[in-house]
Amino acid sequence: MKIRKTICSRIKNINFNNISFGKYYSDHMFISKFNNGRWKDSIIKPFEKILLSPISLVFHYGQAVFEGMKAYKDKKNKVFLFRPEENFKRINKSAIRLEMPAIPENIFMNGLKKLVDIDRNWIPKSYGKSLYIRPFLIATSGILSAKPSKDYIFIIISTPVDSYYNHPLKVKIEENYSRSVKGGVGFAKAAGNYASSFYPTKIANNEGFDQILWTDSSTHTKIEELGTMNVFFLLKDKLITPKANDSILRGITCNSILTLAREEKIIVEERDLNVLEVIEGIKKGDLKEAFGCGTAAVIIFFQSISYKGNNYYLPDLSKPERLSLRLKKKLLDIQHNLSKDIFGWRVLLKKNI
Numbered sequence: 001m002k003i004r005k006t007i008c009s010r011i012k013n014i015n016f017n018n019i020s021f022g023k024y025y026s027d028h029m030f031i032s033k034f035n036n037g038r039w040k041d042s043i044i045k046p047f048e049k050i051l052l053s054p055i056s057l058v059f060h061y062g063q064a065v066f067e068g069m070k071a072y073k074d075k076k077n078k079v080f081l082f083r084p085e086e087n088f089k090r091i092n093k094s095a096i097r098l099e100m101p102a103i104p105e106n107i108f109m110n111g112l113k114k115l116v117d118i119d120r121n122w123i124p125k126s127y128g129k130s131l132y133i134r135p136f137l138i139a140t141s142g143i144l145s146a147k148p149s150k151d152y153i154f155i156i157i158s159t160p161v162d163s164y165y166n167h168p169l170k171v172k173i174e175e176n177y178s179r180s181v182k183g184g185v186g187f188a189k190a191a192g193n194y195a196s197s198f199y200p201t202k203i204a205n206n207e208g209f210d211q212i213l214w215t216d217s218s219t220h221t222k223i224e225e226l227g228t229m230n231v232f233f234l235l236k237d238k239l240i241t242p243k244a245n246d247s248i249l250r251g252i253t254c255n256s257i258l259t260l261a262r263e264e265k266i267i268v269e270e271r272d273l274n275v276l277e278v279i280e281g282i283k284k285g286d287l288k289e290a291f292g293c294g295t296a297a298v299i300i301f302f303q304s305i306s307y308k309g310n311n312y313y314l315p316d317l318s319k320p321e322r323l324s325l326r327l328k329k330k331l332l333d334i335q336h337n338l339s340k341d342i343f344g345w346r347v348l349l350k351k352n353i
């Protein structure tokens with residue numbers, strides 16, 4: 001891998017007290033190219049624009065997949081990645097579904113580790129803050145016919161981030177639009193899934209909601225995801241999340257929460273969850289908590305759920321003993337090296353690797 005470092009870091013211009021999501025990008029980027037059936041030209045270089053033909057397939061047919069992951073600092077400035085091998089597996093699962101070449105593990109991992117090592121000063125130190133890392137793979141062949149590209153580029157960029165949301169969410173149960181369909185690409189982190197969610201999300205935003213609670217595309221009766229997050233409901237003493245299927249992007253955060261909850265002996269259910277079960281749960285006072293989870297947002301709880309034009313409010317959110325707050329702290333403590341890593345989720349990033 002070639003390395004060309006910047007001669008003029010931009011870090012001095014960054015106000016780390018005001019790092020809303022994606023506001024600043026770190027000094028460097030990693031790039032690897034796929035041509036003639038082989039990966040080549042891996043390089044770390046200063047973050048800059050890339051030059052692509054206007055007929056690159058990605059612009060016309062959306063052959064693009066991505067990942068979202070984070071690097072954290074502990075009090076002694078040690079740097080950790082959180083479960084990076086899970087992102088590696090998922091980007092290739094996504095790539096295969098979009099008929100793209102799998103990225104070799106050494107290219108993904110070496111590129112990732114070297115990049116984060118070089119830009120380690122960009123990782124904020126405070127609890128809850130981190131460096132959000134965005135690996136992505138795009139189709140670059142200039143062919144206008146609708147068929148898979150022969151050429152691709154894999155890029156990794158990163159951005160220092162604070163929490164994605166700073167207030168509990170007002171969510172709307174979506175009954176008209178769908179994020180994904182059975183047999184579709186919902187389980188993949190395909191760029192097009194996000195593009196198609198923008199319009200319904202905009203409608204929900206205009207109606208005063210923060211996010212959409214997606215339901216299954218055929219009946220709109222079963223809960224699937226929350227915006228770009230997985231979702232959990234604490235009904236009586238049971239923590240329920242919709243069972244993974246091909247229209248749900250199963251998150252690494254969701255899997256980690258399931259593990260942490262099981263370790264606490266909380267009853268966990270991964271199953272179909274009917275909208276009416278949730279609404280009845282709120283009416284009867286059985287729904288204790290509801291929250292979304294994902295790499296960017298970590299855990300964010302709901303303030304209200306809207307269904308068929310009625311707003312249902314959840315119980316008082318401020319109680320410190322809330323399960324969601326406890327799980328969030330457990331997760332962040334592991335990520336920031338404040339507690340024992342009994343599941344082997346942290347990956348220490350050595351200096352000058």
Ligand code: PLP
Pocket residue numbers: 068225227228229230249250251252253254293294295296
């Ligand atoms: N679902 C969707 C649609 C997402 O975009 C994300 C975010 O990556 C998630 C769920 C949560 O996944 P993870 O916890 O791996 O970030």
Ligand code: COI
Pocket residue numbers: 067068069194228294295296297
């Ligand atoms: C993440 O949580 O990592 C996401 O991918 C959310 C992102 C689409 C903003």
